[in-house]
Amino acid sequence: MKSLPSTGEKQRLLPKHFVAVVALLLILLLISVLMSLAFGSRTIGLGGLMDGLFHPSVESHEASVVRQRIARTVFGLICGAALGVSGALMQSVTRNPIADPSILGVNTGASLFVVCGIAFFSISSPSEYIWLAIIGAMLTAIFVFGIGSMGASGATPLKLVLAGAATTAILSSLVTAIQIPRMNVMDQFRFWQVGSVGSASWESVQIFIPFLVVGLVIALFVAPALNALALGDEVATGLGVRTGVVRIFAAFAGVLLCGAATALAGPIGFIGLLATHVIRLVIGPDVRFLMPLAALCGAIILVISDVVGRFLGSPGELEVGILTAFIGAPILILITMKAKMKSI
Amino acid sequence: MPTHTFETKHLQAGYDRKIILDDVNVRIPSNKISIIIGANGCGKSTLLKTMARLIKPESGDVLLDGKSIHKMAPKQLAKILGLLPQSPIVPEGITVADLVGRGRFPHQSVMKGWSKKDYEAVAEALEMMNITEFADRAIDELSGGQRQRVWIAMALAQQTDILFLDEPTTYLDITYQVEILDLLTDLNQKYGTTIVMVLHDINLSARYADYLFTVKNGKLIAEGAPKDIVTAALIKETFALDCQVIQDPVSNTPLIVPIGRHHI
Numbered sequence: 001m002k003s004l005p006s007t008g009e010k011q012r013l014l015p016k017h018f019v020a021v022v023a024l025l026l027i028l029l030l031i032s033v034l035m036s037l038a039f040g041s042r043t044i045g046l047g048g049l050m051d052g053l054f055h056p057s058v059e060s061h062e063a064s065v066v067r068q069r070i071a072r073t074v075f076g077l078i079c080g081a082a083l084g085v086s087g088a089l090m091q092s093v094t095r096n097p098i099a100d101p102s103i104l105g106v107n108t109g110a111s112l113f114v115v116c117g118i119a120f121f122s123i124s125s126p127s128e129y130i131w132l133a134i135i136g137a138m139l140t141a142i143f144v145f146g147i148g149s150m151g152a153s154g155a156t157p158l159k160l161v162l163a164g165a166a167t168t169a170i171l172s173s174l175v176t177a178i179q180i181p182r183m184n185v186m187d188q189f190r191f192w193q194v195g196s197v198g199s200a201s202w203e204s205v206q207i208f209i210p211f212l213v214v215g216l217v218i219a220l221f222v223a224p225a226l227n228a229l230a231l232g233d234e235v236a237t238g239l240g241v242r243t244g245v246v247r248i249f250a251a252f253a254g255v256l257l258c259g260a261a262t263a264l265a266g267p268i269g270f271i272g273l274l275a276t277h278v279i280r281l282v283i284g285p286d287v288r289f290l291m292p293l294a295a296l297c298g299a300i301i302l303v304i305s306d307v308v309g310r311f312l313g314s315p316g317e318l319e320v321g322i323l324t325a326f327i328g329a330p331i332l333i334l335i336t337m338k339a340k341m342k343s344i
Numbered sequence: 345m346p347t348h349t350f351e352t353k354h355l356q357a358g359y360d361r362k363i364i365l366d367d368v369n370v371r372i373p374s375n376k377i378s379i380i381i382g383a384n385g386c387g388k389s390t391l392l393k394t395m396a397r398l399i400k401p402e403s404g405d406v407l408l409d410g411k412s413i414h415k416m417a418p419k420q421l422a423k424i425l426g427l428l429p430q431s432p433i434v435p436e437g438i439t440v441a442d443l444v445g446r447g448r449f450p451h452q453s454v455m456k457g458w459s460k461k462d463y464e465a466v467a468e469a470l471e472m473m474n475i476t477e478f479a480d481r482a483i484d485e486l487s488g489g490q491r492q493r494v495w496i497a498m499a500l501a502q503q504t505d506i507l508f509l510d511e512p513t514t515y516l517d518i519t520y521q522v523e524i525l526d527l528l529t530d531l532n533q534k535y536g537t538t539i540v541m542v543l544h545d546i547n548l549s550a551r552y553a554d555y556l557f558t559v560k561n562g563k564l565i566a567e568g569a570p571k572d573i574v575t576a577a578l579i580k581e582t583f584a585l586d587c588q589v590i591q592d593p594v595s596n597t598p599l600i601v602p603i604g605r606h607h608i
Contacts, residue, residue: 015442016480095433221454228449230438231498234398234429239502240422240450285435286442 015283025296029077032303036073037066040310041317075200075208076306076320077299079265080275082212082257084298085219087272088291089254092226093247094160097277098335101137101258102269104164108171109140110262111193112178118189119178126264127207129192133263134211134256141255143167195266195321197306204264211260218253219291222246226287268321270328271298277335301327345536346505347374348424350395354404357394363402364390366562372506375536377529379549382559383583388542389430389510391559395540396427396508408506422450426504428495430511434483440494441479444469447501469500472534473527489520496527507531509541513548521545525552546583550574551595558582574598 037052038044044052044062051058052066083101090099090106101107113136117123123132144167148160179189225246228236233243261268275298276290283289302320305327309318350372358364364387372378372395382388393399395406397413406413413421426447434443447469448462470476473493483491492512499507512528513521525548531537543549549556550570558566558573560582566573579587579600592599 097436224449224452224454227446230433230435231443231446232429232431232433234393234427235432235498237398237418238396238422238425238427238429238499238508239447240417240419242418280437284442285438 015286015289018283018289021279021282021293022296025293025300028300029296029303032300032307033073033077035307036076036303037069039307040065040069041315071202071205072197072200072306073303075205075264076197076303078205078208078212079197079200079261079268080271080299080302081295082208082215082261082298083268083271083302084275084294084296085216085272085291086254086257086261087274087276087298088287088294089219089222089226089250089257090272091276092229092287093250093254095230096161098161098273098332100270100273101254101262102267103161103168103273105140105144105167105171106137106164106255106258107262107267107269108168108175109143110134110137110259111267112136112171112175113139114192114263115175115178115189119182126204130207130211130260130263134259137255137259137262138252140167140171141251145251192266194319195268195324196317196319197265197302198317198319200265208260208264211256215253215257215260216295218249218256222250222253223288223291226250230285230287266319266321268302268324270324270332271301273335274298274301274324274328274331277331345375347536348409348505348538349374350406350408350506350538352391352395352404352406355391355394355401355406356403357390357399357401359390359399364562365394365401367404368562368564370395370557370564370567372538372540373555374538375532376554377532377539377552378541378555378557379553380540380542380557380559381544381546381549381582386559386582387562388557388559390562391557392508392510392540392542393429396425397421398427398429419450422502422504424505426499426502426507428499428507428509428512430514432495434491436484438483439479440475440481440483440486440497441466441470443483443494444497444501447498450502465501465503469497472500472531473497488516489523492516492520492524493527496524500531504537506538506540509539511542511544514544521548528552546574546579547592547599550597550599551592570597574600576600 034049038049042065044066048060048062049066051060052063087100090101090104091097110133113132114129117128117132123129144160144163148163225241228239228241229243229246236243275294279290279293279297283293305323306320309320309323312318352368352370355365355368356363368391380388380391390399394401397406400414408425445466448465451462470479473496475490475493475497478486478490483494486494496512513524516524528539529552532539553570556568556570556573557564558578565581566578574589576587576589579585586603587600588603589598589600
């Protein structure tokens with residue numbers, strides 16, 4: 001047997017800089033969590049932080065503020081992670097560098113169902129939102145894929161994005177049409193529609209967890225097949241991938257993750273796009289490594305955006321969805337210019 | 345050197361209900377290099393794609409060792425039958441080693457990571473295509489000829505007994521065309537891999553093929569060793585081109601010299 005190439009086994013096991021990137025992300029994650037616990041309308045010092053986290057017997061006001069912020073922070077983390085993985089899944093399924101739940105119209109589908117629920121069925125609790133949002137997200141995804149795969153060549157990335165854009169336009173005008181004559185439901189919906197983790201509680205976290213677990217497990221199982229799919233449907237078929245089945249599962253997981261996040265926090269755009277791009281730039285396109293790191297990166301982006309929103313909006317808060325849109329939109333333009341729409 | 349029978353039975357296939365292949369019966373010689381030639385749009389690529397399970401036949405069947413390839417588990421089939429399509433997609437920023445490694449997919453499962461066999465297969469494929477030194481480079485940085493070697497290495501890493509290639513030399517300079525065909529011949533000689541490919545160049549086909557299939561209007565019109573079947577009459581029938589067939593002074597295989605309207 002010939003000796004292994006100079007690159008050796010380690011190179012194949014892990015992408016370049018993988019360990020360093022994970023370490024860096026974990027440090028950033030820790031910093032963002034501490035910032036999220038300490039900063040807000042009232043800034044907490046180190047002592048209060050320690051009391052709130054590690055000394056349950058201490059009953060100071062500072063400690064209780066910290067404890068209140070824990071749920072919000074945890075929710076922000078899992079929400080960001082879910083959106084990060086969802087973006088990676090959707091980009092893989094569509095083989096499109098700008099695919100993101102918000103670009104494919106999935107977020108808007110979830111919004112439409114939630115606004116219908118609020119306007120026509122007086123639904124007001126997150127545990128009911130979540131099903132509506134997921135059903136809306138699923139139906140929109142099926143619709144967009146259906147339109148996108150009409151014609152001879154099947155679901156090409158370009159057709160999918162066009163179908164997503166058209167669908168978003170229709171659905172958001174429906175959302176507005178339902179919203180406008182109903183000023184009374186508007187307040188509740190408007191707050192939700194912006195995308196915020198401010199009102200998150202342990203209940204939100206609890207509702208989210210099962211969806212998160214199912215989505216992540218499916219993502220884990222389809223990752224190797226998505227790597228093959230990245231080389232084109234023909235190569236993937238030659239490698240023994242059932243391309244249709246893999247696409248359906250991956251899209252299902254992506255929609256589930258983003259639908260659940262959207263239901264509980266409102267539509268927070270661009271996290272999946274940003275996280276996936278940053279990570280791909282650093283460690284390359286291997287989906288098996290891309291997805292977990294995009295989860296970490298998405299969590300960091302969301303929590304930091306949330307913290308920044310507390311500063312910018314002070315004395316109130318600027319919702320995280322507004323911030324991610326502000327950061328995300330220019331970066332989307334940059335990516336589009338740089339990508340030269342290669343895979344389209 | 346494992347041998348397989350691979351054949352099509354009354355194959356009818358096409359795209360979008362338009363039948364392109366009509367009642368094609370092909371038997372691929374095991375452990376040999378077979379080349380399919382024919383004019384543009386004659387169905388040669390459709391034939392290759394249907395045999396490589398990219399197109400589901402309207403009727404008839406493709407049989408590997410007597411079993412329909414459409415009834416076999418895709419991953420099991422992918423351990424025997426590999427495929428390099430004409431225009432595969434290069435993910436942005438992918439390295440040579442990563443791309444070649446993806447050829448190991450049918451041999452892996454989610455729970456088991458990379459095995460020693462996987463690393464060895466990749467190393468061997470890189471070595472055989474002389475691209476070991478590029479292992480860490482991004483594909484975008486390579487030349488067309490080097491890129492094609494990377495793709496063939498990916499198919500090699502799959503370690504299949506049968507390999508289909510759709511025009512593997514298209515868009516390459518003549519130097520790289522010869523290089524790729526030499527490398528495929530090495531592969532055939534070293535491992536006994538059955539190679540089936542579509543090529544445009546008749547003279548290179550006649551030189552490198554053990555067995556030649558000519559296709560016209562979705563039908564097989566001739567098959568056999570190049571020296572037995574390549575005649576001026578066959579070329580006229582297949583390509584509507586007048587020519588003289590002489591002996592290739594290098595390989596002693598048939599060499600066609602086209603006759604146009606000028607310079608006669």
